[in-house]
Amino acid sequence: MLTYIFKRLLIAVPLIFGVLTLTFFIIRLAPGDPAAFFIQPGISPNVAMQIREQYGLNDPLLVQYLKWLMNVLQGDFGRSFSRAQQPVIEVIASALPITVTIAVLTLIANFVFGIIIGVVSAVRQNSFLDRFMTVGALFFYSMPEFWFALMMIILFALKIPIFPASGLNEIGAEGFGPFGFAMDRLWHLVLPVTVLSINGAAGIARYVRGSMLEVIRQDYIRTARAKGLPERVVIMRHALRNALLPVITLMGSSLPFIFSGALFIEVIFAFPGMGRVTVEAIFARDYPLIIANTFISGTLIIFGNLLADVLYAVVDPRIKL
Amino acid sequence: MRLVAFFFLLLCVMGCGGGRGGSSGPSAMDSTLVITSLGDADYLNPVIGATVTSSNIFGLIYPSLLQSSFDTSTGLLNYMALEKQLRRGGTELKKPEAALARSWTFSPDHKTLTYHLRSDAFWDDGVPIVAGDFRFSYMLYGNPRIASPRQQYLAELVGAEKGAVDFSRAVTAQNDTTLVFRFHKPVPEYLALFHTSLTPLPEHFWKDVKPEEFRQSSLNQNPLGAGPYRLKSWKQQQELLLESSASANLPKPGNIPIISFRVVPDYTVRLAQLQTGAVDVVENIKPQDFEGLRSAAVPVEIKTVGLRVYDYVGWSNIDREEYLKNGRITPHPLFGSAKVRRALTMAIDRQSIMDGYLKEYGELADSDISPSLKWAYNSSIVPYAFNARKASEMLRDEGWVPGPDGILQKAGRRFSFSLYTNAGNERRNYASVIIQQNLRAIGIECRLEVQESNVFFENLQSRRLDAWMAGWSIGLEIDPMDVWGSDLETSRFNFTGYRNPRLDQLCLLAKEKMDPLQARPYWLEYQEMLHRDQPVTFLYWIRETQGFSTRIQGEELNISGVFYNIDDWTLRPSATLAP
Numbered sequence A: 001m002l003t004y005i006f007k008r009l010l011i012a013v014p015l016i017f018g019v020l021t022l023t024f025f026i027i028r029l030a031p032g033d034p035a036a037f038f039i040q041p042g043i044s045p046n047v048a049m050q051i052r053e054q055y056g057l058n059d060p061l062l063v064q065y066l067k068w069l070m071n072v073l074q075g076d077f078g079r080s081f082s083r084a085q086q087p088v089i090e091v092i093a094s095a096l097p098i099t100v101t102i103a104v105l106t107l108i109a110n111f112v113f114g115i116i117i118g119v120v121s122a123v124r125q126n127s128f129l130d131r132f133m134t135v136g137a138l139f140f141y142s143m144p145e146f147w148f149a150l151m152m153i154i155l156f157a158l159k160i161p162i163f164p165a166s167g168l169n170e171i172g173a174e175g176f177g178p179f180g181f182a183m184d185r186l187w188h189l190v191l192p193v194t195v196l197s198i199n200g201a202a203g204i205a206r207y208v209r210g211s212m213l214e215v216i217r218q219d220y221i222r223t224a225r226a227k228g229l230p231e232r233v234v235i236m237r238h239a240l241r242n243a244l245l246p247v248i249t250l251m252g253s254s255l256p257f258i259f260s261g262a263l264f265i266e267v268i269f270a271f272p273g274m275g276r277v278t279v280e281a282i283f284a285r286d287y288p289l290i291i292a293n294t295f296i297s298g299t300l301i302i303f304g305n306l307l308a309d310v311l312y313a314v315v316d317p318r319i320k321l
Numbered sequence B: 001m002r003l004v005a006f007f008f009l010l011l012c013v014m015g016c017g018g019g020r021g022g023s024s025g026p027s028a029m030d031s032t033l034v035i036t037s038l039g040d041a042d043y044l045n046p047v048i049g050a051t052v053t054s055s056n057i058f059g060l061i062y063p064s065l066l067q068s069s070f071d072t073s074t075g076l077l078n079y080m081a082l083e084k085q086l087r088r089g090g091t092e093l094k095k096p097e098a099a100l101a102r103s104w105t106f107s108p109d110h111k112t113l114t115y116h117l118r119s120d121a122f123w124d125d126g127v128p129i130v131a132g133d134f135r136f137s138y139m140l141y142g143n144p145r146i147a148s149p150r151q152q153y154l155a156e157l158v159g160a161e162k163g164a165v166d167f168s169r170a171v172t173a174q175n176d177t178t179l180v181f182r183f184h185k186p187v188p189e190y191l192a193l194f195h196t197s198l199t200p201l202p203e204h205f206w207k208d209v210k211p212e213e214f215r216q217s218s219l220n221q222n223p224l225g226a227g228p229y230r231l232k233s234w235k236q237q238q239e240l241l242l243e244s245s246a247s248a249n250l251p252k253p254g255n256i257p258i259i260s261f262r263v264v265p266d267y268t269v270r271l272a273q274l275q276t277g278a279v280d281v282v283e284n285i286k287p288q289d290f291e292g293l294r295s296a297a298v299p300v301e302i303k304t305v306g307l308r309v310y311d312y313v314g315w316s317n318i319d320r321e322e323y324l325k326n327g328r329i330t331p332h333p334l335f336g337s338a339k340v341r342r343a344l345t346m347a348i349d350r351q352s353i354m355d356g357y358l359k360e361y362g363e364l365a366d367s368d369i370s371p372s373l374k375w376a377y378n379s380s381i382v383p384y385a386f387n388a389r390k391a392s393e394m395l396r397d398e399g400w401v402p403g404p405d406g407i408l409q410k411a412g413r414r415f416s417f418s419l420y421t422n423a424g425n426e427r428r429n430y431a432s433v434i435i436q437q438n439l440r441a442i443g444i445e446c447r448l449e450v451q452e453s454n455v456f457f458e459n460l461q462s463r464r465l466d467a468w469m470a471g472w473s474i475g476l477e478i479d480p481m482d483v484w485g486s487d488l489e490t491s492r493f494n495f496t497g498y499r500n501p502r503l504d505q506l507c508l509l510a511k512e513k514m515d516p517l518q519a520r521p522y523w524l525e526y527q528e529m530l531h532r533d534q535p536v537t538f539l540y541w542i543r544e545t546q547g548f549s550t551r552i553q554g555e556e557l558n559i560s561g562v563f564y565n566i567d568d569w570t571l572r573p574s575a576t577l578a579p
Helices: A002-029 A045-055 A061-073 A088-123 A128-141 A145-159 A173-215 A219-226 A231-243 A245-260 A263-268 A274-283 A287-315 B002-018 B052-061 B131-141 B189-195 B267-276 B287-294 B320-326 B338-347 B350-361 B388-397 B426-441 B453-461 B501-512 B516-533
Strands: B032-037 B067-071 B076-080 B101-106 B112-117 B171-175 B178-182 B229-235 B239-244 B258-263 B300-315 B362-364 B408-410 B416-422 B445-451 B467-473 B536-549
Touching (some): A088 A173, A088 A231, A088 A287, A145 A263, A173 A245, A219 A231, B032 B052, B032 B267, B052 B258, B267 B287, B287 B300, B287 B536, B300 B338, B338 B536, B350 B362, B426 B445
Parallel strands (some): B416 B445, B416 B467
Antiparallel strands (some): B229 B239, B300 B467, B362 B536
């Protein structure tokens, strides 16, 4: 297996560079100008030119590429155009913790609720509870996140004001002490995490239900029941473990989500996370930041897939890598 | 299930405990004014800061040479030093105490401006503010390596006519309190005062920063100023806190102890927070939300400033393909004739667009001089009324007759085009649909195309669009040559290709007048000319509307800015606070 992982990692290097090179050229081909903001009446026409010069955009494309390549090989992704020339690594480093906090909380909620709902509705297949949960899951799964988020804000922040509408902390939260501060932060995260996880859990529930239904019809489940094992043990130990195999691959593919952020939720709840960094960078044609983001999400997708494959082999002894 | 129930119970308890409006006495909110904004500040440095939020903050943390106030009865700006002012009038609320200049003298040839500075002004670290700080700052503004977006202000200084300002002569500090600016040509006094009013930086604080590292310096995030407020903390893309500066004497420490600028990108959420009292100021409220705000739990006031923004439909006056390919200027096959453009304006029901969207917060536009600039505005122009029948007749006179499909035709060419606009502007979307219907009614086919803003702007600049809908936000000084100048190579924003030598001449004549009031006749004729030629269809002026929590007192809004006297605002304490 180690050789397999090593090989995959080796292939990943040219793959990521390929993706970055492609991104480098594609964003420069796209219409729009990073200095466009400075082209307006009342601002000297020289400004846009001087800014382009500073960003090195007046060089021929090939020269720009070689310079960029040299810097990236030394681990330098450059400075952001749109965020006051901060090094892009710093921009990302300040957005990541927020994104990761939300994503980890969401993922936990997703899997916990998804698996519970999936198992219950599979075990009680075709009962009222199953129908109710399946329809409910489908309902939430097909609901647009941004709309759901706004509805939650209107309901729980405006009509019944128990949760804050946005932000990460209350005004003056620094004075609450460390525990109060953490509680305040958690209180601010309730609505966004609820929105994200209801949506995600519904998807996972459908996966779990499907695979669970398949498993409980297997011969070994019948054998387990025939042995006289209690139903709880049959479901939890014999069926669930096997039914979770496909769900584990989902965990691997959730990895990029953890780091790439949830754009709509970040915009609506005013969290400065990765989703907003990426989209604002694209709108501002902030080339270094776009490329650094691509690097992160590209790397994570590749590693996520690798992780999923490896996890699969770890949990299922029938699979050999 | 029990776990879930417990979880919800816990959250509800937290929710109730953490929420404001409890009976736990004064909260941090009682001493904090919360202003929401769409985007964050970039640099807290007036030489390079370019975002709206940055500009709002500069006014609070940095000193200024003069104070300006906008006279709503004339539309002219007044400049005030401690012991002198340019003209009478302007608001009573704006006092000159914050000005660094005691007075100024302007040479009779209009080429030398001498400021006499006060000697009792200090930066926040106690170092005196001297004339040398201004000279140092102007050299930064003029340094091409720094690329200041405000370098246009230096265009009249000695040397600028040859390409680079000669700082040995243009800006000199004769001693700590005497600052002299020299211009290469005669400049009207108001313009000289305006262009020498750039915000200074403390030389002792910045002098070791190399120009090539200027934008990357950490000082941009930790400014040293001298205004009524100073920076308390800044969590980028989240919240910037200013605290009242206890030692300030320009003019005094701010009344409200803390001002918070919070980044809330989503409009609906900004609105919800204004309604719950979580924030105090939300800019650019859409007219359809007024009703909801007026009945909010926390009382909200809607305030407006003057008319600075207008929307228009642009028509390419010239055949842009011919121009781009061969450099030849020929009339556009559809919009080349002024009569056709006038007919288009008459065919568009501008009043309906306003009634449907802006309501009383719009005003018909007939040129790009705002009705708020009363000294120059031509009130005798009667806007073209909506008249589809007359528009059809005018088009028929021009040879446009209905074809077999009902669309107007002339020499085999159908009157059919795409109207482009930028994505994400609800007001323009609304207007464009009405325009499409109006034009269809007189036999013109108009397809609507929405483009991403960057792409749209680039297409406009390179004159790749025949018809588009956009808007301009005007400055308080009238300088329209960039937009209408006949030389299409140098007039960067003349997207229509409109050319009128008389208009160029009027702009030049107006600029040469040393007293703006003497330029009034030229501007009146200018507006008549634009009204007659309709290079674009001017749609409406937009009264920008701001939502204010009623706990704010003493605020005065003005065309020169929403936060213009913010250091004088006070907050009414909440009901829970003991007297």
